[in-house]
Amino acid sequence: MAEPDKLSVGxxxxxxxxxxxxxxxxxxxxxAYLAGLNPEQRLAVETLHGPVLVLAGAGTGKTRVxxxxxxxxxxxxxxxxAEILAVTFTNKAAREMKERVSVxxxxxxxxxxxxxxxxxxxxxxxxxxxxxVGLKPDFTILDTDDQIRLLKQLLxxxxxxxKRWPARILAGLIDGWKNxxxxxxxxxxxxxxxxxxxxxxxxxxxxxxxxxxxNAVDFGDLLMECIKLFRERGEVLGQYQQRFKFVLVDEYQxxxxxxxxxxxxxxxQGGNICCVGDDDQSIxxxxxxxxxxxxxxxxxxxxxxxxxxxxxxRSTGHIxxxxxxxxxxxxxxxxxxxxxxxxxxxxxxxxxxxxxEEEARAVGEEIEELQREGHALNEIAILVRASFQMRxxxxxxxxxGLPYRVIGGPRFYERAEIRxxxxxxxxxxxxxxxxxxxxxxxxxxxxxxxxTLQCLHDHARARRIPLFEAARIxxxxxxxxxxxxxxxxxxxxxxxxxxxxxxxxxxxxxAEMVLDESGYTEMWQRDRSADAAGRLENLKELIxxxxxxxxxxxxxxxxxxxxxxxxxxDVDAVSIMTLHSAKGLEFDTVFLPGWxxxxxxxxxxxxxxxxxxxxxxxxxxxxxxxxxxxxxxxFFATTRRIRGxxxxxxxxxxxxxxxxxxxxxxxxxxxxxxMGGYGGYGPSRFDDATxxxxxxxxxxxxxxxxxxxxxxxxxxxxxDADAAAPRQRGRADRSAAARGREARQGGAFRSPLTxxxxxxxxxTGTVSxxxxxxxxxxxxxxxxxxxxxxxxKLTILFDKAGEKRVxxxxxxxx
DNA sequence: TGATGCTGCGTTTTT
DNA sequence: CGCAGCATCA
Numbered sequence: 089m090a091e092p093d094k095l096s097v098g099x100x101x102x103x104x105x106x107x108x109x110x111x112x113x114x115x116x117x118x119x120a121y122l123a124g125l126n127p128e129q130r131l132a133v134e135t136l137h138g139p140v141l142v143l144a145g146a147g148t149g150k151t152r153v154x155x156x157x158x159x160x161x162x163x164x165x166x167x168x169x170a171e172i173l174a175v176t177f178t179n180k181a182a183r184e185m186k187e188r189v190s191v192x193x194x195x196x197x198x199x200x201x202x203x204x205x206x207x208x209x210x211x212x213x214x215x216x217x218x219x220x221v222g223l224k225p226d227f228t229i230l231d232t233d234d235q236i237r238l239l240k241q242l243l244x245x246x247x248x249x250x251k252r253w254p255a256r257i258l259a260g261l262i263d264g265w266k267n268x269x270x271x272x273x274x275x276x277x278x279x280x281x282x283x284x285x286x287x288x289x290x291x292x293x294x295x296x297x298x299x300x301x302x303n304a305v306d307f308g309d310l311l312m313e314c315i316k317l318f319r320e321r322g323e324v325l326g327q328y329q330q331r332f333k334f335v336l337v338d339e340y341q342x343x344x345x346x347x348x349x350x351x352x353x354x355x356x357q358g359g360n361i362c363c364v365g366d367d368d369q370s371i372x373x374x375x376x377x378x379x380x381x382x383x384x385x386x387x388x389x390x391x392x393x394x395x396x397x398x399x400x401x402r403s404t405g406h407i408x409x410x411x412x413x414x415x416x417x418x419x420x421x422x423x424x425x426x427x428x429x430x431x432x433x434x435x436x437x438x439x440x441x442x443x444x445e446e447e448a449r450a451v452g453e454e455i456e457e458l459q460r461e462g463h464a465l466n467e468i469a470i471l472v473r474a475s476f477q478m479r480x481x482x483x484x485x486x487x488x489g490l491p492y493r494v495i496g497g498p499r500f501y502e503r504a505e506i507r508x509x510x511x512x513x514x515x516x517x518x519x520x521x522x523x524x525x526x527x528x529x530x531x532x533x534x535x536x537x538x539x540t541l542q543c544l545h546d547h548a549r550a551r552r553i554p555l556f557e558a559a560r561i562x563x564x565x566x567x568x569x570x571x572x573x574x575x576x577x578x579x580x581x582x583x584x585x586x587x588x589x590x591x592x593x594x595x596x597x598x599a600e601m602v603l604d605e606s607g608y609t610e611m612w613q614r615d616r617s618a619d620a621a622g623r624l625e626n627l628k629e630l631i632x633x634x635x636x637x638x639x640x641x642x643x644x645x646x647x648x649x650x651x652x653x654x655x656x657x658d659v660d661a662v663s664i665m666t667l668h669s670a671k672g673l674e675f676d677t678v679f680l681p682g683w684x685x686x687x688x689x690x691x692x693x694x695x696x697x698x699x700x701x702x703x704x705x706x707x708x709x710x711x712x713x714x715x716x717x718x719x720x721x722x723f724f725a726t727t728r729r730i731r732g733x734x735x736x737x738x739x740x741x742x743x744x745x746x747x748x749x750x751x752x753x754x755x756x757x758x759x760x761x762x763m764g765g766y767g768g769y770g771p772s773r774f775d776d777a778t779x780x781x782x783x784x785x786x787x788x789x790x791x792x793x794x795x796x797x798x799x800x801x802x803x804x805x806x807x808d809a810d811a812a813a814p815r816q817r818g819r820a821d822r823s824a825a826a827r828g829r830e831a832r833q834g835g836a837f838r839s840p841l842t843x844x845x846x847x848x849x850x851x852t853g854t855v856s857x858x859x860x861x862x863x864x865x866x867x868x869x870x871x872x873x874x875x876x877x878x879x880x881k882l883t884i885l886f887d888k889a890g891e892k893r894v895x896x897x898x899x900x901x902x
Numbered sequence: 903t904g905a906t907g908c909t910g911c912g913t914t915t916t917t
Numbered sequence: 918c919g920c921a922g923c924a925t926c927a
Contacts, residue, residue: 178916207917229917251923307917342916375915474913499916537903649917668914690913708914731912732918 121159121192125152132362132395133157136166136334139355139389141382142364145426146411146714147402147674150364154336155185157362158200159192167333173354174203174336179650181338181672182208202332206347208649210310213317213328215645220321221313226641228304228514229648231502234523235259235306242294246287253284262292266308267376269315269346272296302522311346318353329357340365340385344376352388361389367422368415371668371708373700374693383422400426400714402674404433406750407720411713413747418703435752436713436720438743443727444477444682448484451679454721455490455662458677465491467676469663471712473688477681478664485662487881489895495665501648505612505623509630510647512602516586517640520554532611534575543567556580582606595640599631618865667712678716681723683709683740686730709742856880856896864899 122130132142132153144150158174161167176182182204189200202209211229218225230238239255239262261283265275272293280289299305305313318325335355337343340363343351355361363385370379386392400408408428415421441447455468470481478494485492500506508531511524519525530536547558562568563577586602593601603609609627612620637643663675682688689705697704713720724739858864862874864884872892876883880896 205917210917231917310917372915374913476912496915501917533903535903666914687913692913704914729918 121156121163125149125156126399128395128397128399129153129156132364132397133160135362135393135395136161136164137360139359139385139392140362141340141385141389141392141394142362142397143382143394143422143424144364144366144397145400145424146366146369146711147400148397148426149399149401150366150397151181151185151188151338153397154338154362154364155188155192157336158185158189158203161334162193169198169200170202171331171333172200172202172336173209173332173334174200174338175206175209175351176203176338177205177342179205179208181205185338205649206350207307207310208646210314210350211645211649213314214305214310217317217321217324220324221317222300223305223313224303226303226518226645228302228521228523228644229310230299230304230306230523231507231648232259233502233507234304234527237523237526238298238302239291239295242291242298243284246284246291246294248284248287248291258283258288258291261288262295263306263308264376265292266306266312267344267346269312269349271312271316303520304523308346311350315346315349315353318350325353326357328354333358333360335361337361337363337365341367341370341379341382342372342377343381345378345381348378348381348388355389359389366424368418368424368707369671369711371671371704371711373697373704379420383420396424398424398426400428400430402717403428403714404430404718406432406435407713407716407718409750410436410720410746411710413750414713414742414745415706415710417745418706420700420703434719435750436722436746437752437754438683438722438724438746439754440739441723441725443725444480444729445484447681447723447725448480450723451481451681451721452484452488452490454679456488463676465660465662468679469665469670469673469675469677469715470679470681471665471667471670471715473667473682473690473708475666477687481664481681483892486898487893487895489898491659491661492664493659493661495663496669500626500629503623503626505626506630508608509599509603509627510644512606512608513599513640514644515556515583516590516598516602517644519556519583519587522548522555525555528606529579532607534579534607536572536575536579540568540572540576556583590640595637595643596631596634598640599634603627603631667708670715671711674715674717676717677719677721678712679721679723680709680712681725682728683722683724683743684728684737685740686737687728688740688742706742706745709740856882858882858896858899858901862901864901 122133125133126149129149129152132140133156136157142150142153144153154174158172161172162169174185176185186200186203189203202212204212214221214223215225215227218227236255236259239258240250243250243253243255243258261279265272265279270276272289275289275292277289280286280292282288284291299309318328332354335351335358337351342365351361363382365382367379367382370377370382373379381388386394403411405428408426408430412426439450441450451470455465458468459465470478472478472481475496482492482494484490501510508528511521511527514521514524515528526541529541543562544555544558547553547562548555551558559576559580563573563580568576582605586598586605589598589601609624612623612627615623633647634640634643637646685691688709689702693701693705695701722743724737724743726736727734728737729735856877856879858874858877860874860877864872864874864882872884874882875885875891881893882896882899883891883893884899885891
């Protein structure tokens with residue numbers, strides 16, 4: 089094995105690195121990065137040759153091993169950065185790895201061109217050899233929405249009843265086939281028959297053909313077309329096999345069949361492939377991940393070494409014991425025993441509550457208590473099984489004025505406004521982009537509806553020309569009525585004008601011009617719904633992100649894969665997310681609500697996947713618990729409203745699978761009694777209120793910060809940034825002890841009101857600046873009317889969201 | 903083209 | 918029960 093004896097190893101492969109001094113330095117650097125590793129990690133890092141599977145339990149330093157391994161390869165001179173293929177699933181993971189490697193290796197090493205997501209690397213390869221698979225190098229990448237629209241057209245053309253056979257189901261099937269590496273001719277007959285009376289595979293084939301005509305690929309194709317390329321063009325495959333001296337794979341348990349095939353093709357030759365994963369964290373079976381890939385590793389890569397990382401550096405003893413004991417109930421696993429040197433710490437708590445409302449209240453209470461003890465909200469997370477559970481928490485936190493952020497939801501580039509904007513830009517860049525053309529032809533509304541589009545389609549199809557070309561012709565005829573004809577002519581002229589400017593102006597300016605002159609920005613400016621402001625902000629963000637690219641072309645080539653919305657972690661707030669999106673994260677305190685049969689494990693997982701489903705749910709529970717560093721708090725409700733009707737629920741079987749010695753069953757602090765239930769807390773909290781002085785760590789200050797940041801979107805931040813300093817805290821004029829908490833909240837919230845500028849003076853008083861009948865705007869609920877004022881708490885009847893009680897600093901005048 | 907009413911559905915999500 | 922997506926009507 090390559091012990092730190094790099095001289096002998098190095099001289100073989102490496103171009104002479106320099107004199108003795110350089111080597112001495114390299115040796116010192118190397119010692120530094122290897123020093124902190126435990127023996128297993130070190131083994132995983134230093135076993136460079138041959139296939140290696142690193143079974144890395146939660147919190148055992150998986151990313152560290154991967155990044156150190158790269159650093160090691162580089163510093164031994166075994167490969168140059170461009171000769172290492174390192175794949176991840178998410179852009180985030182790729183980014184983090186890049187950062188950590190560059191920190192370790194030093195800034196002198198140029199970036200690693202082949203470190204990225206499966207898809208990003210797939211695109212890169214595909215663009216180089218596009219012609220070989222029937223594409224042009226500037227092919228577009230379709231998102232799910234485009235995909236479905238395309239399939240809709242195919243179904244229509246085939247006279248298939250779209251209600252019986254929805255396009256999105258077909259899209260799902262095709263995705264699934266691609267995940268499994270199946271081309272249309274390889275789809276099992278039974279499955280192909282299941283859609284549209286046996287026409288499934290035929291539609292899949294038609295779809296692929298259509299994609300080629302449009303010079304487009306979907307996400308699945310990024311891998312499928314690569315595989316096809318590698319299989320058909322041995323010389324191309326050979327070229328890459330030779331290039332990649334080392335292959336590293338993150339989250340191997342999440343790979344699907346296509347990814348596996350892709351990896352095997354690329355990694356076979358050199359055989360230096362290192363996969364890191366944890367079968368106990370495989371939670372994406374439902375979207376094609378094959379746990380089998382990891383279970384079969386030794387078989388697939390003969391001579392593989394397996395390294396287990398079992399030392400957990402994240403969680404305290406009780407938490408780790410609970411998680412380990414729980415996951416031991418799974419049968420289909422390779423098996424690991426996590427251990428820690430940490431103190432036992434706090435036991436995992438299990439709290440029964442009456443319903444979801446009480447659950448949210450109890451969690452809110454505990455968070456406020458943690459907050460009072462000085463814990464940062466950033467270190468607290470609520471992990472739910474299904475996103476509908478989030479609402480209750482959001483409602484409660486809005487009422488409390490407790491800052492939170494929801495992680496997940498639609499991705500940045502999936503948002504309508506971003507896709508619209510991109511469609512405009514795509515069209516300016518290449519007028520033949522029919523999907524883009526269709527998308528924006530009537531956005532904003534210009535009176536070009538279905539009839540016009542139909543007409544364009546007919547012409548385009550008949551003459552086999554793009555819609556844009558068809559439009560040019562039609563505008564010169566009498567076919568369309570005067571109004572749409574003029575509108576269409578205008579649109580064409582504008583598009584042409586923009587395209588003409590492409591060479592002359594910087595691409596960001598083009599983008600601004602396009603969004604402005606198309607009336608698109610204006611459309612959202614006029615929109616009065618709650619999220620319009622956010623959409624405009626997203627558009628700005630889009631243009632900002634364009635600056636990183638050289639030109640429009642370059643931007644468009646990458647954007648579909650790289651765009652991510654940043655989550656603003658600079659604000660101190662509780663995170664709310666699903667268990668799935670929590671994978672890979674960690675928090676001091678983790679709340680795990682909703683541990684009830686039917687919800688968690690989810691009924692559907694049980695019904696549809698049987699024991700495999702149950703095991704995946706259990707892995708999800710394991711993921712949830714292992715996110716916690718110091719506190720894991722589980723809740724279950726006795727009653728839950730499911731689809732409108734209340735039903736009583738049984739505690740999750742997972743609760744019975746927790747080890748009694750490491751769990752503490754607690755009473756709900758919210759209390760079953762409902763309204764009066766704050767009993768024990770009122771007075772002490774009230775007293776505490778005065779303790780919240782004006783230092784910068786108080787909840788109030790943090791909320792002011794969060795408030796300020798949230799507004800940081802083109803209103804008037806400069807003026808009020810300073811004014812948002814903590815001004816006045818807890819008010820002592822509330823006599824009811826039970827109200828103490830609210831009073832404190834109110835006081836804490838006073839300061840952000842200065843944002844309104846003219847309210848600086850008033851804002852220090854106890855009376856809300858809002859009155860009955862005021863029209864207000866709220867970030868989440870949109871527009872509404874104040875119906876009742878109680879100090880700083882407003883009851884507002886929202887136009888869309890109904891009646892809510894909200895702390896006044898969360899709203900502004902409409 | 904917008905508004906209204908009806909039907910159907912209701913877990914998790916990256917690229 | 919509540920919402921989204923669709924169809925139909927004014």
